[in-house]
Amino acid sequence: MKLLVNINSLIPPLSGVGRYTLELLKRLLEAPEIDDIWGAGAQGILDRVQLGNLLVRLDSTALDDPSLYPSILGNPLWRRWARHIPGVRTAKLALENIKLGKILPLRQYIYWEPNYLLMPYPTKAVVTVHDLSHIDCPEYHPQSRVAELKRHLSGSLHRARHVLVVSEFTKKRVVEHFDIREAKISVIPPGVGPEFRPYDPAVVAEVRARYGLGRDYILSVGTLEPRKNIPNLLRAYTALPTELRNRYELLIVGANGWKSTEAEAMLSALEGQGVRRLGFINQKDLPVLYAGAVLAAYVPFYEGFGMPVAEALATGLAVMTSKRTPMADTAGDAAYLVDPDNVDSIRAGLAELLTRPELRAGLAARARARTSRLQWHTAAARLIECLENIDAAQY
Incomplete structure (x- = not known):
C-alpha cells in the first residue's frame, strides 16, 4: 500500500492534532503494510526518508528550530502568517500540489488527511475529524477557521472514502450533523506513549x-x-x-x-x-x-x-x-x-x-x-486496517 499524508499539522508548536499525526506517522513508517509513504504540505514534499528524519527531529530538537523545515517555513515570520492569515498557506500548498503531481503517480496512492479538510488530490482519501467544536461552540475559535471549516468540511466528509474520528462522541456528532452513514465512520482514539508512566x-x-x-x-x-x-x-x-x-x-x-x-x-x-x-x-x-x-x-x-x-x-x-x-x-x-x-x-x-x-x-x-487500552500501536493498526479496506463495498 502506498500512502500520501498532509503534514501541515506538524508545524510546531504541535497541537493535539499535530501530536496525533506525529505519533501515528512514526508507526506507519515502520509498518510492513506500507510500501511507500510521502508527506506533503507547507513544509514541502518529503519522501519516506525525509519524512522519517523530520519526525525524529520533531521528537528530539527544539521545536522552534528553523532547520526543521527545508522550505520557506524556516522563516518564523512565514510560520506566523501561515497560521493566522487565510489564503497564505493555501497559496503555498497550491504550488506544492503542482510539484507533487509531477513527482508521484497520485492515483496509485491512498491519501490520509489527519486534519479535517481534504486537499484536492486525485486519489482515494481518508479524513480524520477530531471534533465539531467549530459548530458546537464557534465562539471558541477565530472566525476565519470557523468559516473555512463550515465552507469545506462537509465536502471533505462526503468526498472521503472513509471518515475517522477520535471518540464515540465525535462520531455521534458527525452522523447527526452531516448525515454520514455510521458504516463510513471508524473510531480511532489517540494512544498514550510509553513515556507517560511513573518515574524514579x-x-x-x-x-x-x-x-x-x-x-x-x-x-x-x-x-x-x-x-x-x-x-x-x-x-x-x-x-x-x-x-x-x-x-x-x-x-x-x-x-x-x-x-x-x-x-x-x-x-x-x-x-x-x-x-x-x-x-x-x-x-x-x-x-x-x-x-x-x-x-x-x-x-x-x-x-x-x-x-x-x-x-x-x-x-x-x-x-x-x-x-x-x-x-x-x-x-x-x-x-x-x-x-x-x-x-x-x-x-x-x-x-x-x-x-x-x-x-x-x-x-x-x-x-x-x-488507559492501558490506549496504545499508539493499536491506533496505527486500526488506521492501517481502514486504509486497506477503503475500496470495500460498505465504504
Whole structure:
C-alpha cells in the first residue's frame, strides 16, 4: 500500500492534532503494510526518508528550530502568517500540489488527511475529524477557521472514502450533523506513549530543579485557547484557602493559542501568587512533570477526546476533569469530575483532592489501568486496517 499524508499539522508548536499525526506517522513508517509513504504540505514534499528524519527531529530538537523545515517555513515570520492569515498557506500548498503531481503517480496512492479538510488530490482519501467544536461552540475559535471549516468540511466528509474520528462522541456528532452513514465512520482514539508512566524520584527531582519547582504543584496542560477554560481554573485556584495556595503551586503548561487575552491577563496578574506559566515545554519533560505533580487539573468546556486526561492517568496521577463527554468517558471512575461552568465546583474539587491524600491515592490506583487500552500501536493498526479496506463495498 502506498500512502500520501498532509503534514501541515506538524508545524510546531504541535497541537493535539499535530501530536496525533506525529505519533501515528512514526508507526506507519515502520509498518510492513506500507510500501511507500510521502508527506506533503507547507513544509514541502518529503519522501519516506525525509519524512522519517523530520519526525525524529520533531521528537528530539527544539521545536522552534528553523532547520526543521527545508522550505520557506524556516522563516518564523512565514510560520506566523501561515497560521493566522487565510489564503497564505493555501497559496503555498497550491504550488506544492503542482510539484507533487509531477513527482508521484497520485492515483496509485491512498491519501490520509489527519486534519479535517481534504486537499484536492486525485486519489482515494481518508479524513480524520477530531471534533465539531467549530459548530458546537464557534465562539471558541477565530472566525476565519470557523468559516473555512463550515465552507469545506462537509465536502471533505462526503468526498472521503472513509471518515475517522477520535471518540464515540465525535462520531455521534458527525452522523447527526452531516448525515454520514455510521458504516463510513471508524473510531480511532489517540494512544498514550510509553513515556507517560511513573518515574524514579531522582528523575523527577532533576526536572523539577531545571524548571525551578520548589513546591508541590497542580499541573494543567493545554493550549491557551477559550475552550480550555483556564480563567475558571485560575478563579477556582485563587479562591482556595491561603494555606493551600501557599503549599501547592498551579502550573500552566501549553502553547499560545487564540482568543487568549483574558487568560493571558489573568496569568500575568497572578504570576508570583502561586501561579506559574511555563508555556510550551520540551515534550520529553512533560511526562516527568505529570509524574511529579500532586494532581492534574484539566477542566475544558469542550473536547473531542481530551488527551491531557489520558496522559495524566497513564502516569498514575490523580485527575480532576470536566463532567462532560468525552472527558468523563475517558476518565471513568479514575478521575474527580467537576462542572467546568461553575467556579465553585472546580474550587471544591481542588480543595477536596488537595486535603484528602487518600482520595488522590484511590484515583491514582485506578488511573493506569484505565488507559492501558490506549496504545499508539493499536491506533496505527486500526488506521492501517481502514486504509486497506477503503475500496470495500460498505465504504
